[in-house]
Every structure is written in C-alpha cells, then in structure tokens.
Amino acid sequence: MGGRALPRYSQIVVELRRRIETGELAPGDRLPSTREITKQWGVAMATATKVLTELRREGLVRALPGVGTVVEAPSRPVRTARPSSAPSAASAASAPSAPGKAPDAPSGQSALTLERIIAAAVTVADAEGLAAVSMRRVAGELRAAPMSLYRHVADKDDLLTRMMDTAIAEHPLPAAPPEGWREAIELAARQLWELFRRHPWFAPALSVTRPQLVTSALPYSEWILAVLHSHGLDLHSAFTAHLMLLNYARGIAVNLEADREAEAHSGLDSEEWTDTQEPALLEILATGRFPALSRLAAAGYHLDLDALFEFGLQRLLDGLASLLDENSAG
Structure with missing residues (x-):
C-alpha cells in the first residue's frame, strides 16, 4: 500500500523547487504570483500563499518590492580567481561595519x-x-x-x-458615479471587496470602532454619502448605510486571512480540513434530528466567498431600496 499523498501545496512546492534547482527559474526570475498559482494549479488562494511561504522559508525565494517573489541568489557564490592584493567582494561584504553605522546598500539599489x-x-x-x-x-x-x-x-x-x-x-473610483443609486453603490462595494481579496490582511487590520485615518478611503465614504443623499436619504442615515455596507464586506473578508493562517498552521486547505470533519458531521446527521441539514449534506454545498458576498450585497441593497421608497413616499 502506498504512503499518504503529499498535501496539494507540498506538490506545488516540489515542482517549483525542481524548476529552481535545475535552473529553469534562475536567480532574479519572478515566480508565479499567488493569483497565477491558483489559476495554473486550480488551488485556493491560501494554498498558493502557503507555497510561496514555504519556498521563502527554505531560502529559495524572496519578496522583491515592486516586483513580487523572485528566486534568491545562491548562498554560496562560485569563487573566481582574484589578485591576492585585492579583497574579494564576498570578503568585503562579510567584513564587520563600523559600530553604529548601517550597512551600505548593495550596488545599484535605490x-x-x-x-x-x-x-x-x-x-x-x-x-x-x-x-x-x-x-x-x-x-x-x-x-x-x-x-x-x-x-x-x-x-x-x-x-x-x-x-x-x-x-x-490602487482602487480609485471613477470620476462620476453611474446615474442609478443601486449601480453606484454596487460599484463601490465590489471595488472594496476586490481590495480585500487582493490584500487579505486589509480587512482584519481595518477598525470600524477605532477607524484609522486612511486618506484614500475618504472618496469611498464621500461617494456613498453623496449617492444616497442625492436620492433622498438624510446624511446620518446615509453614513449608517455606508458603515453597514463596509462592515458587511469586511466581515466576510476577514475569513481570507484567518483561513490563510489556519492553513499555514495545519498544512490543510479549507477543503482538506472540511474532509476531516465530515465523518463526525455525518454521524450527527444520521440521528435524524436535522432533516434539512441532512438533505443539504446529501446534495452537497460548496462555499464560495465571492458568491456569498454577492448574495448578501443584493439583499442589503433590497433593504436600502425599501428605505429610499419610504423616504420618497414620506
């Protein structure tokens, strides 16, 4: 009987490690981004993140600002003959700096x-x-x-x-909103969701009760306030609606970072972890106490955060539509 298959992220690490060791990916070459890994290997974003984290831990790659994750240069460069009177670059680099002096930036570095x-x-x-x-x-x-x-x-x-x-x-709103209030709010909400998607750390870092002064976020607040106020909602209610929409998107998005951290600790992506819980759940459902959940489990349910966000967004906007109708009638 064969051994247990490697976790999916480990399989991708093995493949990328092979490319680096064979020179297919040379020092300085850019690795696939997490988004590219999800598309190429059909894995979740958390799995792709785990792949790059593991390669970085092994010292094979490093994050290069403005570029992405690139292959690290070998830790033991090939020695070349030099005149004995001239110190090598390696010995100069390893020489201790003067006390209190920061190391010089590498040649060509900004x-x-x-x-x-x-x-x-x-x-x-x-x-x-x-x-x-x-x-x-x-x-x-x-x-x-x-x-x-x-x-x-x-x-x-x-x-x-x-x-x-x-x-x-990086996610500026258009110069002018669409004419319809619903289309305008959808546009702003979806751009915020894309922001949270692109930067999973953003949602848990953002505080609603003690908001940071993030200047680039003010146009979003102004956009929603202006749109709802121009369609009859008072500014106080419009700002409350803005906070409701913001915290709704943020509330779903905090799962992105939490899932990434859980996978880093367990080595299992969300689907693999769910598989480990299935036997215990089926045992509970077999008691017959939860017939609706039993039927759902039999049919299967796939959690898609994008679909969940869109479903909830439409229901929130339905509620706002009713509120705007009430104001208009009043």
Whole structure:
C-alpha cells in the first residue's frame, strides 16, 4: 500500500523547487504570483500563499518590492580567481561595519524611501500575512538597518496606516458615479471587496470602532454619502448605510486571512480540513434530528466567498431600496 499523498501545496512546492534547482527559474526570475498559482494549479488562494511561504522559508525565494517573489541568489557564490592584493567582494561584504553605522546598500539599489518601505511591507503582508510584518522584517527585505526605517515612519501602527492608504489608492473610483443609486453603490462595494481579496490582511487590520485615518478611503465614504443623499436619504442615515455596507464586506473578508493562517498552521486547505470533519458531521446527521441539514449534506454545498458576498450585497441593497421608497413616499 502506498504512503499518504503529499498535501496539494507540498506538490506545488516540489515542482517549483525542481524548476529552481535545475535552473529553469534562475536567480532574479519572478515566480508565479499567488493569483497565477491558483489559476495554473486550480488551488485556493491560501494554498498558493502557503507555497510561496514555504519556498521563502527554505531560502529559495524572496519578496522583491515592486516586483513580487523572485528566486534568491545562491548562498554560496562560485569563487573566481582574484589578485591576492585585492579583497574579494564576498570578503568585503562579510567584513564587520563600523559600530553604529548601517550597512551600505548593495550596488545599484535605490536609496531608502518611504515608498519603498511601504511597498516592501505590503509585499510581505500579501505573501505571509500581517503577523509577518515587523520593522526588522521590512528592513531585512530592503537590506537596510531596522532603525533607519524610523526616519520615515513613526512606528508599526503608522506603517500599517500607510500600507492601507497605499493599497486602497490602487482602487480609485471613477470620476462620476453611474446615474442609478443601486449601480453606484454596487460599484463601490465590489471595488472594496476586490481590495480585500487582493490584500487579505486589509480587512482584519481595518477598525470600524477605532477607524484609522486612511486618506484614500475618504472618496469611498464621500461617494456613498453623496449617492444616497442625492436620492433622498438624510446624511446620518446615509453614513449608517455606508458603515453597514463596509462592515458587511469586511466581515466576510476577514475569513481570507484567518483561513490563510489556519492553513499555514495545519498544512490543510479549507477543503482538506472540511474532509476531516465530515465523518463526525455525518454521524450527527444520521440521528435524524436535522432533516434539512441532512438533505443539504446529501446534495452537497460548496462555499464560495465571492458568491456569498454577492448574495448578501443584493439583499442589503433590497433593504436600502425599501428605505429610499419610504423616504420618497414620506
């Protein structure tokens, strides 16, 4: 009898590791993104994230700000003959720096800037989750001294706010909304959902009760307020509706990061984990106490967060339509 098959993410790691070791993917070459991995291998986003995290843990790849995940250069470069009087680049690089002096940036590397710091932090968060982002980790990605980051950001909270501001700025709303209020709200809500999808760490980082001052998010608030107010809703009710829609999208999106973390700890994606729970569930359903759930289990149910978001969005908009009709009648 054969051994248990490798988890799906491990199979993909083996394949990408082979490409790196054979030179098919050379140092500096870009690896498939998590989105590309999901399409090429037909796996969930969390599985794709686990793949890149494992390769990074093995030291085979690294996150390159503004580029993505690239193949790391070999840790033991090939030695070439040099005149004995001239120090090698390797020995110069390994020589200790003067006390209190940050290591010099590698040749050709851009100077440390706020934009590069934010880009590096977002890249790490996208690949490994917000828990992996620290000032030391971001500095390591930039080959800089950790303390040098504090010349550009006050602390990690400041960095997080700037990360959120940068991420949402990638999804600007059109200059003018569609004429219909429902179409306009749908457009804004779906763009927020896409933002949460692209950056799974964003939703759990966003606070509704203690909102961060994310400047790039203000156009979304203004958009929904203006649309609903222009169709007869008072500003107070319009802003409450805005918070309802925001927190609805956020509430579903927090599952993206949670699922990624759970898979990293267990090595099982959501479908594999569900399979492990099925026997216990079927045993409970066999008692006959839950006939509706039994019929559903027999028919099968596939959880699709995109479909769940769209279903709930339409029901919320139905409720807003009723409220707008009441205001109009009043």
